[in-house]
Amino acid sequence: MANLSWPQRAALAFGTVLLAWGVVDLVAAGRVALGVLHVITGAVVFASAFRVRAERMVGTLMGLVFLVVFVFGAGEPGGALDAGLIGNGAHLLLGFASVAIAESCVWCEQRARQRLP
Numbered sequence: 001m002a003n004l005s006w007p008q009r010a011a012l013a014f015g016t017v018l019l020a021w022g023v024v025d026l027v028a029a030g031r032v033a034l035g036v037l038h039v040i041t042g043a044v045v046f047a048s049a050f051r052v053r054a055e056r057m058v059g060t061l062m063g064l065v066f067l068v069v070f071v072f073g074a075g076e077p078g079g080a081l082d083a084g085l086i087g088n089g090a091h092l093l094l095g096f097a098s099v100a101i102a103e104s105c106v107w108c109e110q111r112a113r114q115r116l117p
Helices: 006-029 032-048 052-075 084-115
Strands: none
Touching: 006 032, 006 052, 006 084, 032 052, 052 084
């Protein structure tokens, strides 16, 4: 854990939050489609956080996924991907946060290359 860069640590936290959110969606809220989405994406983000290159690719992909989920959730009130006002806003923020993590991984890779002799 001490060897992980800050974007990787952020991805671990991000994956954990998504997993917990997915369990709440499945058990307490009864939103199966969103629960499955959150559990799967949380597991993927968590698993990829241990390699910077993998996290860069997953962060980009998850950014697209959550921005698309936001568009469908906000554009179709009462639909399968509608998480309400707060949930849809969270999907928008998660989409941008995923892209920011991916971009930060690129920055960390560039800094690591500069340090090599």
